[in-house]
Amino acid sequence: MNRPARIESGPEKGKIDALSPVDALANLLADDLKGVEALILERMQSPVGMIPDIASHLIEAGGKRLRPLITLAAAKACGGGGKAALALATAVEFIHTATLLHDDVVDGSTLRRGKTAANLVWGNQSSVLVGDFLFARSFNLMVEAGSIDILDVLARASSTIAEGEVMQLAAAAKGEASRPGYEAIIEAKTAALFSAAAKVGAMASHASPVEVEAMADYGRHLGLAFQLVDDALDYGGVTDMLGKNIGDDFREGKATLPLIIALESGSPDERAFWEHVLTKRHEPQDLARGLELIKRHRGVVRTLEAAQQHADTARDALSVMASSPFVDALADLADYVVQRAN
Amino acid sequence: MNRPARIESGPEKGKIDALSPVDALANLLADDLKGVEALILERMQSPVGMIPDIASHLIEAGGKRLRPLITLAAAKACGGGGKAALALATAVEFIHTATLLHDDVVDGSTLRRGKTAANLVWGNQSSVLVGDFLFARSFNLMVEAGSIDILDVLARASSTIAEGEVMQLAAAAKGEASRPGYEAIIEAKTAALFSAAAKVGAMASHASPVEVEAMADYGRHLGLAFQLVDDALDYGGVTDMLGKNIGDDFREGKATLPLIIALESGSPDERAFWEHVLTKRHEPQDLARGLELIKRHRGVVRTLEAAQQHADTARDALSVMASSPFVDALADLADYVVQRAN
Numbered sequence: 001m002n003r004p005a006r007i008e009s010g011p012e013k014g015k016i017d018a019l020s021p022v023d024a025l026a027n028l029l030a031d032d033l034k035g036v037e038a039l040i041l042e043r044m045q046s047p048v049g050m051i052p053d054i055a056s057h058l059i060e061a062g063g064k065r066l067r068p069l070i071t072l073a074a075a076k077a078c079g080g081g082g083k084a085a086l087a088l089a090t091a092v093e094f095i096h097t098a099t100l101l102h103d104d105v106v107d108g109s110t111l112r113r114g115k116t117a118a119n120l121v122w123g124n125q126s127s128v129l130v131g132d133f134l135f136a137r138s139f140n141l142m143v144e145a146g147s148i149d150i151l152d153v154l155a156r157a158s159s160t161i162a163e164g165e166v167m168q169l170a171a172a173a174k175g176e177a178s179r180p181g182y183e184a185i186i187e188a189k190t191a192a193l194f195s196a197a198a199k200v201g202a203m204a205s206h207a208s209p210v211e212v213e214a215m216a217d218y219g220r221h222l223g224l225a226f227q228l229v230d231d232a233l234d235y236g237g238v239t240d241m242l243g244k245n246i247g248d249d250f251r252e253g254k255a256t257l258p259l260i261i262a263l264e265s266g267s268p269d270e271r272a273f274w275e276h277v278l279t280k281r282h283e284p285q286d287l288a289r290g291l292e293l294i295k296r297h298r299g300v301v302r303t304l305e306a307a308q309q310h311a312d313t314a315r316d317a318l319s320v321m322a323s324s325p326f327v328d329a330l331a332d333l334a335d336y337v338v339q340r341a342n
Numbered sequence: 343m344n345r346p347a348r349i350e351s352g353p354e355k356g357k358i359d360a361l362s363p364v365d366a367l368a369n370l371l372a373d374d375l376k377g378v379e380a381l382i383l384e385r386m387q388s389p390v391g392m393i394p395d396i397a398s399h400l401i402e403a404g405g406k407r408l409r410p411l412i413t414l415a416a417a418k419a420c421g422g423g424g425k426a427a428l429a430l431a432t433a434v435e436f437i438h439t440a441t442l443l444h445d446d447v448v449d450g451s452t453l454r455r456g457k458t459a460a461n462l463v464w465g466n467q468s469s470v471l472v473g474d475f476l477f478a479r480s481f482n483l484m485v486e487a488g489s490i491d492i493l494d495v496l497a498r499a500s501s502t503i504a505e506g507e508v509m510q511l512a513a514a515a516k517g518e519a520s521r522p523g524y525e526a527i528i529e530a531k532t533a534a535l536f537s538a539a540a541k542v543g544a545m546a547s548h549a550s551p552v553e554v555e556a557m558a559d560y561g562r563h564l565g566l567a568f569q570l571v572d573d574a575l576d577y578g579g580v581t582d583m584l585g586k587n588i589g590d591d592f593r594e595g596k597a598t599l600p601l602i603i604a605l606e607s608g609s610p611d612e613r614a615f616w617e618h619v620l621t622k623r624h625e626p627q628d629l630a631r632g633l634e635l636i637k638r639h640r641g642v643v644r645t646l647e648a649a650q651q652h653a654d655t656a657r658d659a660l661s662v663m664a665s666s667p668f669v670d671a672l673a674d675l676a677d678y679v680v681q682r683a684n
Contacts (some may be wrong), residue, residue, distance in 0.1 A: 048505045050512050102470050105447065128444050128470055129507045132477070136501035139481055143494045151493065152485045159478035163390045166471045170392050 021332035025069050028329055032072045032086060033065065039090040043137050054130040058097050067193065068093045070222070070330070071201040074215045077326040080205025084145040088204055091145075091154060092197045094138035099161055099193075101131035150200045157196035164188025168254060175279035177255030177263055186227040187220075194223025214320045221314035222334055228307035229341045231256035232300045235291065237341045247287045253278060257306065258299030259290070265297040304341055311338045362682075363674035367411050370671055374414045374428060375407065381432040385479050396472040400439050409535060410435045412564070412672070413543040416557045419668040422547025426487040430546055433487075433496060434539045436480035441503055441535075443473035492542045499538035506530025510596060517621035519597030519605055528569040529562075536565025556662045563656035564676055570649035571683045573598035574642045577633065579683045589629045595620060599648065600641035601632070607639040646683055653680045 019027065026033055044055040068089035075085035104127045135158070142151045168185045171177075198219030202212045232238075234249045235258045249256050255263075255278060263274045270293055277286055294300060314334040321327045361369065368375055386397040410431035417427035446469045477500070484493045510527045513519075540561030544554045574580075576591045577600045591598050597605075597620060605616045612635055619628055636642060656676040663669045 046505055046508075048508045048512065050508050051505065098474075102474060105466050105470050124447050124466060125511055126508065128447050128473075129504050129511065131470075132440075132444060132473075133501050133504035133508070135474070135477065136497055136504060139497035140494065140501065143490055143497055146490060148485055148488060148490055148493075151490075152482065155478055155481035155485055159475050159482065162471050162475035162478060163388055163393065166388075166390045166392050166468065166475070169467055169471065170390065 021329060021336040022064055022066065022069070025073055025329045025333060026065070028325055029069060029072045029076070032076075032081060032089070033069065035086045036065065036068050036072070036089045036093070039086055039141070040093060043090060043094070043141065044134065046133065050126060051130055051133055054101075054126055055097070055134060058100055059093070065089075065093060066226075067096050067197045070194065070197045070219060070333075071204075073326045073330050074198040074201025074219075075205045076201075077321055077324055077330065078202045078205035078207035078211050078215070079322075080207075082204075084147075084204040085201060087141045087145045088150065088154075088200045089197075091138040091141040092193065092200070094134040094141065095154065095158060095161075096193060098131040098135040098138070099165075101127045101134070103165075145200075145204060147203065150203050153196050153200055153203065157192045160188045160192040164190070164192065171255065172253040175253065175275075177260050177274065177278055179257070179260055179264070182255065182257055182260055186224060186231075190227040191220045191223035194226065195220035198222075210320055214317050217317035218314045218330065218334075221310040221317065222337065225307040225310035225314065225334065226337045228257060228303050228310065229338055232258060232303040232307065232341055234258075235294055235300050238300055238304065247291070250277075250287055250290055257303040258294045261299040261302050262290075262294045262297040266293065304338060307338045307341075311335055363671060363678040364406055364408065364411070367415055367671045367675060368407070370667055371411060371414045371418070374418075374423060374431070375411065377428045378407065378410050378414070378431045378435070381428055381483070382435060385432065385436070385483065386476065388475065392468060393472055393475055396443075396468055397439070397476060400442055401435070407431075407435060408568075409438050409539045412536065412539045412561060412675075413546075415668045415672050416540040416543025416561075417547045419663055419666055419672065420544045420547035420549035420553050420557070421664075422549075424546075426489075426546040427543060429483045429487045430492065430496075430542045431539075433480040433483040434535065434542070436476040436483065437496065437500060437503075438535060440473040440477040440480070441507075443469045443476070445507075487542075487546060489545065492545050495538050495542055495545070499534045502530045502534040506532070506534065513597065514595040517595065517617075519602050519616065519620055521599075521602055521606070524597065524599055524602055528566060528573075532569040533562045533565035536568065537562035540564075552662055556659050559659035560656045560672065560676075563652040563659065564679065567649040567652035567656060567676065568679045570599060570645050570652065571680055574600060574645040574649065574683055576600075577636055577642050580642055580646065589633070592619075592629055592632055599645040600636045603641040603644050604632075604636045604639040608635065646680060649680045649683075653677055 040059055044052050044059060046052060071089040071092050072081070072085055075081045075088075105124050138154070139151070142154055145151075164185050164187070167181070168189060171181055171185065195216050196219070199212060199216035202215040207215070231249065234247070234256065236246045250259070259274070263271060266274065273286075273289060273293070276282070277290060311334040315331045318327050318331050382401055386394050386401060388394060413431040413434050414423070414427055417423045417430075447466050480496070481493070484496055487493075506527050506529070509523070510531060513523055513527065537558050538561070541554055541558035544557040549557070573591065576589070576598065578588045592601065601616070605613060608616065615628075615631060615635070618624070619632060653676040657673045660669050660673050
């Protein structure tokens with residue numbers, strides 16, 4: 001699953017200690033976040049009604065806005081903020097949303113070309129086009145931020161995301177399951193945007209090169225931790241959480257770290273099972289066996305350990321920053337993305 | 343059909359008079375064009391092999407590069423050229439190619455979600471992702487050109503293209519057929535990029551505002567002429583050209599100008615037929631009737647007349663430019679995009 005699991009805890013007034021770090025960050029940046037929400041609403045408008053209709057499905061009010069929060073916090077942590085940071089935070093959210101829309105594209109229809117009625121030619125195409133629209137709009141927003149260097153960072157992140165998604169597609173198609181391959185995929189499809197989100201926040205505040213690199217590092221490792229947790233949660237996390245569809249990645253043939261760990265540690269028989277699962281059409285009962293093997297080899301637990309390491313590295317990256325409530329909140333966020341799985 | 347009909351005439355050495363204006367332009371800009379071809383090849387590379395594989399399918403050697411030629415010629419016509427123009431011409435071609443890739447996405451598969459084998463999840467998704475990659479790379483190229491104003495023009499054109507495509511999708515889904523609707527669609531999906539291609543060429547040469555607007559106008563009307571001709575050719579042109587699939591737009595429920603003209607001029611019976619064709623699932627024999635009605639009301643001929651008017655306006659827009667072989671070649675190109683249908 002590329003789509004992040006929603007972080008569900010809501011802010012509870014009067015109980016500051018009970019706030020999740022995401023909510024704490026949102027409170028700390030309440031005014032800026034309001035500005036971003038307004039910009040999101042404004043910039044997803046179009047005289048073509050279908051565009052805001054579809055866009056608002058994904059960019060609905062109440063989303064946690066994790067990536068834009070990181071941009072805003074990074075800007076503030078570097079002593080800046082203001083209009084450029086708002087535009088960039090919105091641009092980052094639009095890139096993320098475009099990615100989600102394009103992730104939604106389903107296939108299996110090449111054989112039907114020319115046979116489907118025109119009014120059926122909808123779902124996929126509109127997802128693609130509205131994604132394109134938001135992606136283009138994100139560049140308009142970057143233009144408003146006015147820095148060609150910042151634009152370069154986000155344009156590079158955007159092509160890297162596409163590379164990561166293609167890598168993932170190609171790996172799934174070939175039935176590949178390797179740790180270096182997996183690491184390259186999550187680096188590109190997830191960490192690149194988290195890293196750029198933090199980096200451009202710092203750049204918008206005219207931060208020093210050391211600070212800019214610190215924020216880029218922070219974002220990168222936070223993104224890696226985030227994706228590892230997401231992939232652990234796809235197998236139910238450690239507590240076999242309720243309310244989550246277990247095994248989506250398995251069904252889609254995506255070899256994520258829990259599976260790769262089980263494969264690496266498996267007996268020859270077990271490896272043959274994984275080989276079969278990854279390259280052949282598999283049956284519903286295969287998932288039960290897969291889950292059992294992942295449990296036996298502590299695939300989920302060890303994935304979360306890897307996530308914690310990245311969270312620690314993210315926190316460490318902040319050590320060069322002048323202390324501030326924003327830096328503290330970003331540090332707490334790093335731990336939180338892992339804790340949400342426990 | 344959004345995909346432009348290929349302009350087939352090839353350069354014939356020693357017979358300068360027989361050169362099509364596209365070839366004449368390519369000859370005039372041979373060195374720059376070579377530079378663009380090299381940049382295209384270089385920038386579609388990726389360690390992820392599937393990306394250049396898929397991209398090269400569409401960006402194959404020998405394409406006519408109409409849009410990049412316009413950028414290069416506009417730059418030269420305004421006394422400039424050089425590296426920025428090459429980067430922008432390449433960016434324009436990448437945007438165009440990304441659009442083609444995203445146009446290829448087929449639908450009808452929502453019902454299959456979760457039932458398709460992972461290795462079938464390919465065609466659409468890879469088209470989308472490689473399009474995204476090229477789109478992102480186009481912004482990297484724009485960054486190299488170094489002007490935020492130029493970037494703004496191409497980012498706006500990109501969101502306009504997406505709007506145009508969504509308009510077209512929505513109109514087809516609702517069975518709409520109106521001249522203002524059609525004009526808005528071709529303005530957005532085709533003319534916006536032609537206009538931006540010419541405009542950014544001028545901007546890269548630091549042309550005067552008058553020249554920049556002249557080139558933007560030229561590109562816009564050239565694009566409108568181009569699309570009108572394309573839509574006329576989809577119904578066989580005036581000579582019922584061989585080798586072209588007739589009626590693709592009809593089958594896809596896209597109401598283009600030839601159809602709209604027949605509808606506007608039609609008897610109540612004929613209008614009922616068009617109403618049926620546009621809103622209900624239609625049968626193969628309906629195309630024959632549609633073609634007959636379009637012929638009766640001179641839909642193709644009158645569409646080509648409208649194209650010629652835009653070609654004339656495009657040529658007129660060039661009147662403020664200092665005379666040069668580049669301006670002459672652009673003027674000839676305007677007539678040629680219409681003549682290719684005769």
